[in-house]
Amino acid sequence: MASKLEFMRFPAPDGVNGWWESLPPPAPAEAVSSERRYDWVVIGGGITGLCAARRLAELAPEASIALVEADRIGRTTAGRNSGFFVDLPHDISSESYSRSVEADKADVRLQRHGIDYVRSVVRQHGIECDWRDDGKFHASVNKKGQAALAQFAEGLTRIGEAFDWLDEAAIAKVTGTGFYCGALFTPGCSTVQPAALMRGLASTLPSSVKVFELSAVKGIEHRGDTKVLSFASGKITTKRVILCTNAYAATFGGHPNGLLPVYTFASMTRVMNPDEVMKLGGARSWALIPADPMGTTVRRLITGRICVRNHFAFRPSLEVSEADLAKAKSLHQRSFDRRFPMLKNVELEYTWGGPLCLSTNNGALFGQRGDGVFEAVGCNGLGLSRGSASGKLIAEYALGQSSDLVRQLLNQPHPRSLPVRPIADVAVSAAIWVKEFTAGAEL
Ligand SMILES: Cc1cc2nc3c(=O)[nH]c(=O)nc-3n(C[C@H](O)[C@H](O)[C@H](O)COP(=O)(O)OP(=O)(O)OC[C@H]3O[C@@H](n4cnc5c(N)ncnc54)[C@H](O)[C@@H]3O)c2cc1C
Structure with a gap:
């Protein structure tokens, strides 16, 4: 009997991705335009799909x-994030990123597995994506932030992870701004130019992988053990599919499934001129996250630009409006001005948003969802390291391999279901508002 899985939401432009825009033009895309057959189809050309x-x-x-991507690889969420491959606990729904000792240790194991895999590919192929193993700073702006950092440091001590404290002067020496009152440095985080990484991962795939871009899967029809994927102008027939569509899986078949498409937003400045670079001082490149998970992430890039990220918005429609982008830009401008008063004339050149895929219990989907259909979905805000790991591991699982890490992912909780809309919309938006309000000075 034939059955069908329909895709309800597709990637939208959601502003202008500065990482993508600051790269040279891409090679032309090849779209699905005829009927083809492959042994495997991976849907979604983000970090998870590329690793799978x-x-x-x-x-x-x-x-x-076949790897099929609705947009261009590098232009969607995996290529529009802040570029942190975070190795340590990073529960953005908590007050201080930590959970229990066991959960934290398991997260670190999984995340390092993903980082090591991608780093080895980057090195092997010489992918130019500004990969840096320079660590990250967690910076605070007041006593409340310092207390959150102290709690995070306790959590790190409990799981035996190294860190260093920086006082106000030491963090100012790195960042050039006196905005922060202290920071905790953790050495294991890597950072990248995310759009360059995604493009590089795609262009160095083994020759048995055919990449199709601008090719949104509209639906998957099951005919016995064969699956027929339909596109705007073509079809692919296969026996096995791996779904790596993250937030776009939130409304599969029109049914909510506990996955929450929560947008976050970033802006990138134009390139600073030598005079502005001198006025700012500090190190040429650094990566900083806020003590409060709802605060502002900042990166100074070796290219002379600064990238800021903050603000969250629940958008089950999987697109943002011009008003959302305008609000985000004005929040970014405010955050930038507070941190960098010496850079008054440095404009924000690009502003964009992208969907995270959260759940209220940190649950995610990993495993087999039906005969021959596998899934690795639900980044919970940490898609670079977790997506790398779960993409690699879903391929291993689908080929019949098992390991402690595969079992860890199979045993993670499923995303907790939510009340029906519009109650869910109000509850999630209110929770975000309260958390942003309490983040206050860290914004
Ligand atoms: C501003 C911002 C900053 C962030 N900062 C960080 C950070 O520093 N570190 C970090 O780890 N995470 C960060 N994130 C989150 C991170 O980007 C995501 O967790 C990550 O992209 C998830 O990867 P993924 O491959 O699972 O999903 P995605 O990157 O969302 O990839 C899914 C892909 O599936 C494609 N797709 C969807 N539907 C279809 C269809 N029907 N047919 C074909 N293709 C389809 C989409 O176009 C998309 O390319 C940030 C996100 C944003 C928006």
């Missing part, structure tokens, strides 16, 4: 694999 397709090809070199 690569791992499949590594482990099953004789198999034919």
Whole structure:
């Protein structure tokens, strides 16, 4: 009997992604435009799908694999984030990023697995994406932030992770601004130019992987053990599918499933001139996250730009409005001005948003959702390291391999279901508002 899974939401432009815009023009895209057959199809060309397709090809070199992406690889969420490959606990729904000792240790194991995998690919292929193993600063602006950092430091001590404290003068020496009153440095975080990384991962895939871009899957029809994927102008037939569509899986079949498409927003300045670079001082490149998870993330890039990220908005429609973008830009401008009063004339050149895929219990979807259909969905705000790991591991699982990490992902909780809309909309938006309000000075 035939059954069908329909895709209800597709990526929208959601502003102008500065990481993508500051790269050279991409090679032309090849879209699905006829009827084809592959052994495997990976849906979604974000970090999870790119790692899944690569791992499949590594482990099953004789198999034919299609990686299909609705937009351009590097232009969507995986290429529009702040570029932190976070190794340590990073529960953004908590007050201080930590959970229990066991959960924290398991997170670190998984996240480092993902980071090591992608780093090895970057090194092996010489992917130019400004990959840096320079660590990150968690900075605070007041006593409340210092207390949150102290709590985070206690959590790190409990799981045996290293960190260093920086006082006000020491963090000012790094950032050039006197805005922060202290920071905690953790060495294991890597950072990248995310759009460059995604493009590089796609262009260095083994030759058994065929990449299709500008090719949104509209639906998957099951005919016995065969699946037929339909596109605007073509079809792909396959026996096995891996879904790596993160937030776009929130409304599969029109039914809410506990996955919450929560947008966050970023802006990037133009390139600073030598005079502005001198006025700012500090190190040429650094990466900083706020003591309060709802505060402002800042990166100074080696290219002479500064990137700021803050603000969250629940958008089940999976697109943001011009008003959302205008609000985000004005919040970013305010955050930038408070931190960098010496850079009054440095404008924000690009502003954009992208959907995270959160759940109220940190749950995610990993495993087999039906005959021959696998999924690795639900980044919970940490898609670079967790998506790398879960993409690699879903390929291993789909090929019948098991390991402690595969079992860890299979045993994680499913996203907790929410009340029906519009109650869910009001509850999630109110929770975000309260958390942002309490983040206050960290914004
Ligand atoms: C501003 C911002 C800052 C962030 N900062 C960080 C950070 O510093 N570190 C971090 O770890 N995370 C960060 N994130 C989150 C991170 O970007 C995501 O967790 C990550 O992109 C998830 O990767 P993914 O591959 O699972 O999903 P995605 O990147 O969302 O990829 C899913 C892909 O599926 C495609 N797709 C969807 N539907 C279809 C369809 N029907 N057919 C074909 N293709 C489809 C989409 O176009 C998309 O490319 C940030 C996010 C934003 C928006």
